[in-house]
Every structure is written in C-alpha cells, then in structure tokens.
Amino acid sequence: MTVRALISAAALCLATPLAAQTTLTTPDWSAPEASRFLEETRGRLVDPGALGEGADARAPARLSLPVLGLRPGFTEASPPPQPGALVEPGLDTSGIASWPACASRAATPAFASDDGGEWYAQTYDFGCVTIVVSGDRRTDPNVPNALVEELADRSGDVVSTVDEEDDPAAVLSVSYDIVRLNVPYVVTIECAKEAAGLCRDRAGHQLVLSRLVIVAGRPRP
C-alpha cells in the first residue's frame, strides 16, 4: 500500500462522512395562496416573461416549486395580480418609508434555474437597490453531527448581513433565509451607498417579504 492508503485507513476510523445525497422537499401546494395560484393558472402555463430575462420557453413547465417573485400592485391587503395578466415586474413600495428615491419601482428580473427546475433565482435590478429571490427544493437530509443541536431548535426567519466593519450603519447587504410553503428561500437586498437606509430598515424588509407572490411553478412528483 501507499501513504495515501494509510490516510484512507485513517479516514475510515474518523468521524462519519457526510453523505453526498440530497433529496427534494415537497412544496405545500395546498396552502391558500398556492391553491389560489394553481386555480388561477389551471390548464395553462405562465408566460416565460413572468420569470424574467433568460427564462427559456420551457422554464414555466419545468419549475416544480412555487416561484416567489415581486409584482407591483400586490400588498398584503390586495390579492396578487392575475398571473395571466402580468404587469411589469416590480415592487409595491407603498409603506416602505426607506425605499430610496434613487431606486425605480419596476424591474424586470434576470432569471436563473437548474435543468431540473428544482431551483431558481431572480435578480431584480432597481438601480441603487437589487433584490435577489431564490428558492431551492434540493436539500441535504443528513444533518452533520456538528449542526444537529443548532438546527433542532431553528425556527423563524434568519437575517444576516454583509458588514465588514461591525457597524450596523455600514450594512449594505442583507439576506433573509426563510421557509415558505415548506420550501427554503433566500431573499437578499443590496443597497448602493445612497440607498443605505433601506438596508438598515428591518420593518421595510418585512414589507418586501410580505409582498412576495407566487409567479410560476406547478406541482410535480
């Protein structure tokens, strides 16, 4: 045998290897908002334009998770717009006091997804604000030993920031790790320096999160 064999032998003796296999979460399509979306899109697919630039014609049929995105005119108080009557993607910024004047309200997202339609990301460019929404059905069912305890009591949304100075006022990027409809999503808000107020405004972030709407996707085994 070789030196590498010894190392391999050592590896066998050490901690449990991480399994590489992943599984797919099952979206809760029976939730009211998901049911409503499915009812409204019964028998037809949304236009690829609903997903954004870069979405190919087959993307709407391929996506097997609720694609959360931003649409103007939708607030908690009003139902989401008819998927078949899509207006230009954007964000209803009413009530978001920190929404900066330098930002536009409409933004056609740039779209990315995997071939299996289990993951997507939409990047909304509002100018001095960028919002990225992504969702992923693929998950690792094997919780590493080191994380068992921490993940056992995890609940609620988690917000993290890129802050290189330990200065909350210097935060120019925030990410929310959320679970909706039994699918984990990440919503990232990035701010140019002149839009920094938005990145510090947790209440404003909650309004953004509340205005996510299902724009595509369909159940698939």
Add this chain to the structure above:
Amino acid sequence: MNRIARAAMTAAALMLLTGAVWAQEAFRYHGPGQLAVGSGRKDDRTVYLRGMYFPLQAGPQHQNAHAYANSQIHPVAGPGNAVGNYAYPWRDTYCEKRSWDMPLCPGKTGHQGLDIRPQKATANAFPAFAMDDGVVASITNNTTVTIRANAGYVCRYLHLDRSSITQAGLKIGSAIKRGDLVGRVSNIMGGVPNTTIHLHFDCYKSISGKVVRLPIFASLIAAYRRAWGLDDLDRGGQLAVDPIREMGAFAVASSNDGTPVGPAVAAAADAALPKSLRTKNFGAITPSTEPAAWPAYILKWPGLIRSVEIRDAFGKIIPAFATDEAGVGLWWYWMVQRAGFGASGVVSFEKIALKYSGASTVDEPVVAKYVTAYSGAAERPGLSKQYFGRFVDRKESLDLADLEIRWRIAQTLFHNEAGRTGSVDRATYDRGVALADRILANGFEVGAVAVAGGTPAAGGGVGAAAAPPGSVTITTPAAVGGPTAGAAGGAATTVGASGAAAAVTPTPVLTGTASATASAGGVEIVVGGRYTVRVPPGADPAMVSALLDILDRRR
C-alpha cells in the same frame, strides 16, 4: 474519536513530516473557530464543502500566489490595506462579532462568511475563481456574484471589480465550471470603493429543509492546501490536525523541561517573511560570533535549528528555532539573565536600547536608533504607543513584574525587529516566557521528556524494552544512526505513560516509504525507514506531538 482513530490520525499527521510539506512556504493557520477576538464555533472541524476549488488565485497553478484569510475588524497590522495584513497566519472570521443574526454562532449573531485577502492590496489584480461547477445565480450592482453549485450549495463573492465580472463573461443563468474566472478582487461595497481589498466569501446550503450559512473555514483550509499540492487533511469530512501548520494544534512537550510549547513551523524558507519571523527569534537575539562560538545558553536552547543560516544586517547568523515559544523564551531569558534586568526588574526603553545596541552609554547614536523606534517623542511617538495606548517616554520606569507591561514591552520590541505587528499571540508568548522561567529556575537538563541512549530492538524495530507500559516510543535503527549524541547503537525516546498497551498480533495496514501497523494495541509507524513510532491505545495527543516535535528537530 476512538482510540485507533486517534492513532490513525496521528499516523496521518506524521506523514506530514515527510515530503513536500517541508518544501512549501510557511502557510500557517489558527484552527477553525479560533477567532482573533471573541468566540467562534468550538470543535467543529467539519469540511462542509468537500473538494471545493479555492476561490482565489493560489498555489503553483497560479504563479505561486498566496491568499490570506483574516479579520477585517481586528487586522494584525493596522487598519485597511496595511501590508502586514496581507500575511499568514490565517484566522477564522465566521462568527466574528457582528450585530445581526447568525444562529450557528455562540452568541447567535456574527459574521456569516470569511474575508480573504489576495496576495497584495492591489485592486482588480487578483482573480477569483468558481468554487464548483454550477450556474451563475445572480450578479448585482454591488458586484456580488452568486454561484449555485450543481451539488446544491451556493456561494457568494463580494467586493469584486465591476468591469472584471463583465470581462470574465459572466451572465446570470449561464453555466460556470469549477475554476472558471469569476472576476477580480477589489474593494467595492455599496457600489463604490468602500472596503479593503479583499474577497468576502460565504456559502450556504439547504440542510433538512433549512438554509444554513456554513462555517467554511475548514473547507477553505482544505481547498487551499489542495491548491498548494498539500494533503488536504479531509478525513471523512473532518479536517485533521496538521501539527506543523496549525497554530496551537497540540500542546507539545518541550524536550527541555516539559513546558508546553506549540508546533514547529517550517517558516525559514519563506523569504517574504521578516527575518525575526523566519527564525522565530522574535527579539533578534543574535551573537556576534559564528555558531561554533555561540554562548552555551543559545547552543542548548530547546528547538535550536543549526541548519538554518539567516544572517542579519551585520552578517551575523540569527539563531533559528523550531517553535514560536522557543524564540520568545530566548528573548525573555536574555532580558532576565543576559541583559541583567531580572524577572522583576524596572527597566526603561532607554535601558533596553542600551543593552540591545551593545553601546557603552546612552549618548551613542546607535542607542538613539532603538530609542526612537521604541519611544519616539511626544509629538511623534514610537512603536510603544501602539501597545501602551499612549506615548511612553524613553526614561519612564517600566516594571517587568507587571505581566501586562512585560507583554507590551515584548510587543514593542518584536514589532521593531519584524517591522510589523503580530509576531506572536499572547498565549504563545506566555508559554515562551514560562519556558524561559523554567530554564532560569532549573537549568537546561531537567525535563519530563528524556532523550536517552539505549539498546534498540533487533533490526531497529519497535520494542525498546525499558519503555513503561502504555508509553509512546520512538526508536531509531542502528543502521542509520541514532540522532542522540553518544547513543552508539541507536536511540530510544520515551514520553510519559498512558494506560496499558495490549499484546496483540500486529496487522500490516501499510508499507512503503512510510508504513504503519494497526492493531488493538495501537499503531506503529515507520517513517522513511528511519523512525518507528508506537502509539498505544488512548495515547495522549500531547505525547504523540512531543514525538513529532522531536522528529522535527532531528530531521
């Protein structure tokens, strides 16, 4: 970890003493979770992203470029892009103090990623590379590039140069291959130059249906090691300990008196390091003679490496040492004994400068050079201000009995010799001082670790009969000559005793340049046909490390 596993890991660690490791430059790192300030994740050495490509230019495939993972808020060499911040050792910054959520951190808040500086503080010069095959998930106006690996995890690259992303040909939704250019490292934050030249790199994946911001320092170490052609130490998803490069990996017994000292580091070959760091002679205690005529205390000093010949500005060889603690200890011994200050004496920077310069009076110009560096003047303070937090007059009395004052003096002097901060951390310094104190109290021949001449087993194998049960034993065959002076027939070294080794029938698990035999009685390792190490079940890693240390010195 079971006993055999521990022994096997030790075997693997021992391999590191051979081959390419010694030929590489001095990559050093603190272990995962060891933050500069505050608490990181303890005992989590999980390599969450196995096989990941190192996200920055590094290693022989990239012009031998280096990269430096360390803190933005606790820089070792002053704020911003100071040259000294672009240096080893690496520090984990996951969980470093931040205000917002990070559920995996001890305080439930903290930094979710790692900050990695490129080789130099030059914007738009050093490329970043895709960590895996995947899809470009997003590119933002803040120049954040996000890649979703086909394996299901996601990583973000922040602070890149805007034009470099375009030049790399990246488009949202396009496929990207492992090692493809992502952009070049810059200082963009909030869309404008607004931070230091570094890459903020963080990764997450969905685990059990939840997004988890991963502690990736161990993954990054493994990736960097691969980039340099080193064993990545990924052992079944856990980062094994490298007793050579990981700082403070084990408490190693000194061959002098049992004082714990840190692992030896092969830094001497790194010409980019200051000489005082290359030699670990942080106080630059340098005799005026050639080594044959060096004072006895230097020749006897634990960990002295005679094979390293690095000369100072006057052409004198600077004694070099295998461990940081040995270098610190020599300095403290010199202060107490040779300079005559005593361990509880009262000094001033002027008095220290007088001794350092070798001058007869403080009026000689050579003294002024040191005094200016240490104290300076009120309107232009010297280095001591950085450590005392105020101007320290050249004649101000400084009490060596005060451990904090003593530490500040050491930092000032070490900084002057190295030309930068961060020669050693406080814990290492304390151990080095303790080593010197033991020698000052007990002399050079007292020790818990005895290196003794003896009769080796037939053929030079394992079996030093005098070894206590359960001890870790190393023997050297007579054919290649024992390293211990006067041990004509070979030598055996025995360290401590821990439990009883069972008599079992050995089972070969490896042969070759390095070989090992594992059994219920432990593991026996032969390195290079020269050294044989018996590691019994339940062996204390510190004992094993002591042997590694001894091997290191005898190479």
